[in-house]
Amino acid sequence: MPEETFVIAGASLAGAKAAETLREEGFAGRVLLVGDEIERPYERPPLSKGFLLDKEARDKAHVHEADWYDKHNVELRTGTSVASIDRAAHQVTLSTREPISYDRLLLATGASPRRLEVPGSKLQGIHYLRTMADSAALKQALAHGGRRVVVAGAGWIGLETAAAARSYGNEVTVIDPEPTPLHAAMGPELGGVFADLHREHGVILRLDDGVAGFWGAGQVSAVVTSGGAEVPADVVIVGIGVRPNTRLAEEAGLDVSDGVLVDQSLRTSDPDIFAAGDVANAYNPLLGRRIRVEHWANALNGGPAAARAMLGQDVVYDRIPYFFSDQYDLGMEMSGVAAPGEYDEVVYRGDRESREFIAFWLSGGRVVAGMNVNVWDVTGDVQALIRSDRPVDPARLADPKTPLAELA
Ligand SMILES: Cc1cc2nc3c(=O)[nH]c(=O)nc-3n(C[C@H](O)[C@H](O)[C@H](O)COP(=O)(O)OP(=O)(O)OC[C@H]3O[C@@H](n4cnc5c(N)ncnc54)[C@H](O)[C@@H]3O)c2cc1C
Incomplete structure (x- = not known):
């Protein structure tokens, strides 16, 4: 029988972890990992934290050592994209x-x-942050301090880069x-904690206001807000969310709606094509609906789950979405x-004021x-509570003397 070929389009965390799992599971065929970035697969969280703050070496972000790919017979093609998919012929064409x-x-x-997309959006000094190169350019713009950053x-x-910009001594x-802040991620109640945190560190928050345009002659010099204010700026960082990279899937006629639609095994509408990580809008049986998760843990776990499904294993991907962030001395999961719209009540255990608490x-x-927030080793218990789907007594939930495990 000729050797089987598994192709992975996208050489970042989900793709690299999928390749690793294929080998761990004993797949002996050809594995081709194709990524359009020059860099070998790396993780992005340090790009707005340790790497941006110059506290973490560039190499720490890589998913594997440079020689891992050869050692495991994974053909890594960097600087190359998958340009198209011919589903009928079971063939992709590379760039x-x-x-x-x-x-x-x-x-x-x-x-x-x-x-x-606002007037002035092509001016110099306006940064986006997704790649290692973006992070290096931003670090260069921030590292000397004394600049006006919007x-x-x-x-x-936005908040992590604001914290980094302040740490370097810029006006932010x-x-x-x-x-x-973080309204879409957690509603209004907890946003106040992050607003206070940033204000205490000298960040000016202009909420209920948007960016309507930029001024400048070649280089950005001010941001014009929808409220009509003009905020002087030497450096602008835009962090207004992401869009899933679905072009390939759309052109191939796969089902796409806010991401590539996949079932609980991460299989697309084509039985031989799978999707994982930020691009996948996956049916999560625990939630009883599809969800597209833009978090590190979803790439870390989704890539391997997809790899196992590609090998024909019975996979049910029902992870609870998980995220972490570090800003100044606040760490959270x-x-x-x-x-x-997803909740009707927020219950706190611990002290909100001293920023050592759990919010439910x-x-x-x-x-x-x-x-x-600044409380550790409870994620397992928190996730068990969510998974149990049982009504809980809010008073006991709020009481630190009641072990969380008792409530699940
Ligand atoms: C600055 C930053 C900080 C973050 N911090 C956190 C954090 O603290 N916690 C957290 O949970 N999450 C964080 N995230 C989110 C997390 O990094 C993402 O969820 C994760 O990177 C998703 O991995 P992925 O492999 O699905 O996709 P990506 O990392 O987006 O990688 C996809 C890769 O595929 C490439 N590609 C696209 N199209 C093609 C094609 N046709 N052919 C070949 N290659 C292609 C892309 O260029 C890219 O290299 C952060 C993200 C960023 C940008």
């Missing part, structure tokens, strides 16, 4: 025009930053149309989904999400 026949194909093409978007990327203003989002008396 080098090379056709490659595949038996199974994994789409791990991730996501790209949403662009601000951050568009008070989401995770964050602009966001919502009334609280969040599990579950706490977007506005409840819907109909059941925990749907939890966030531990």
